[in-house]
Amino acid sequence: MQKIIYRALALSYGAYFNSTAFFSEKEAGRKAFGLFSTPRKGRVLPTQEAFLQKHLAQRPIINELALQTYHWPGPGETVLLLHGWESNTFRWRNLIEKLQEREFNIIAFDAPGHGYSEGTSLNVVTYAEQAQHLIDMYSPKYIIGHSMGGLATIHNHYQYPNSSIEKIVALGAPAELSELMDHYQKLLRFNNKVLKGLDKHILENFNHRITDISTPTFAKSFSKPGLIIHDELDTITPFSASTRLHENWKNSQLITTTGLGHSLQQEELYLCIVDFLNS
The missing domain is CATH 3.40.50.1820 (Alpha/Beta hydrolase fold, catalytic domain)
Structure with a gap:
């Protein structure tokens, strides 16, 4: 069940990025990079303190x-x-x-x-x-x-x-990094316009392209x-x-x-x- 929910959530994000890219490739790239860069765990657990x-x-x-x-x-x-x-x-x-x-x-x-x-x-x-x-x-x-x-x-x-x-x-x-992005794109099923926005966002903010x-x-x-x-x-x-x-x-x-x-x-x-x- 948890895997089904995770998969559905991933696809919903992809659909959201695709619809955003229809109006703004730049905004879609920014949002897609934000999700890609946000960890869901990794904070100190009680057993690690x-x-x-x-x-x-x-x-x-x-x-x-x-x-x-x-x-x-x-x-x-x-x-x-x-x-x-x-x-x-x-x-x-x-x-x-x-x-x-x-x-x-x-x-x-x-x-x-x-x-x-x-x-x-x-x-x-x-x-x-x-x-x-x-x-x-x-x-x-x-x-x-x-x-x-x-x-x-x-x-x-x-x-x-x-x-x-x-x-x-x-x-x-x-x-x-291109392989990680390829996996990310396949998981969320966002289109190449979103990927292009992602690449531009990374270049503008970190002076690198995905393939670099x-x-x-x-x-x-x-x-x-x-x-x-x-x-x-x-x-x-x-x-x-x-x-x-x-x-x-x-x-x-x-x-x-x-x-x-x-x-x-x-x-x-x-x-x-x-x-x-x-x-």
């Missing part, structure tokens, strides 16, 4: 939003963690344990509209920019991103190749070491996203898992990440 509140750190104001950071102090090199869509810093708890065992200095933050951070929307361009503010603040040597956080991590390195980052880890990261956001394209210019991790049975982000990224990233390794799904939560896997950072 105890872990996160012990490590609350600064709340820097970035693009007029207070973003919640977390700190697990250590004498070693600094690592910055970026969670994925509709998630928050709690998703890193098991990796943080392994990083602490190796005495890394760990920084994480909740993206806008997620966790304890302000805001109601999130997109990959602003996520990458906000990550750069944190990189400027903490000078991490390593950066790790999951899912949308992995996409933002790669986009960040493409935009800011001369930052303090020396190694990059991407887990289950999407490859192309491509991790395989970005990776062609990368020289720093990268570790790419993806489950071949991932139902959220196709495994091919990481194989294409790996093919174009000359100094990268690809770890393939089976059965871990999109979350990629496994002790052995996290030990591989720690070993990669220490190598």
Whole structure:
């Protein structure tokens, strides 16, 4: 029943965007982007509070939003963690344990509209920019991103190749914004006029076209070491996203898992990440 309701709601949004586009392509694109960028979950749950509140750190104001950071102090090199869509810093708890065992200095933050951070929307361009503010603040040597956080991590390195980052880890990261938009269009069944309005909205507000956001394209210019991790049975982000990224990233390794799904939560896997950072 819940799936039926969700499907009906999606189609109603698509019909609304189509009717809006009949009168204004620009307005249809703005509204479609607003829905696309609005998370439905990802705020801190009661079961997550105890872990996160012990490590609350600064709340820097970035693009007029207070973003919640977390700190697990250590004498070693600094690592910055970026969670994925509709998630928050709690998703890193098991990796943080392994990083602490190796005495890394760990920084994480909740993206806008997620966790304890302000805001109601999130997109990959602003996520990458906000990550750069944190990189400027903490000078991490390593950066790790999951899912949308992995996409933002790669986009960040493409935009800011001369930052303090020396190694990059991407887990289950999407490859192309165009593929995400294609799925969005098929789910809602909005027409190409809406899609055109979406593309124009992104260009006018973020100086990118939909086709510009491509991790395989970005990776062609990368020289720093990268570790790419993806489950071949991932139902959220196709495994091919990481194989294409790996093919174009000359100094990268690809770890393939089976059965871990999109979350990629496994002790052995996290030990591989720690070993990669220490190598």
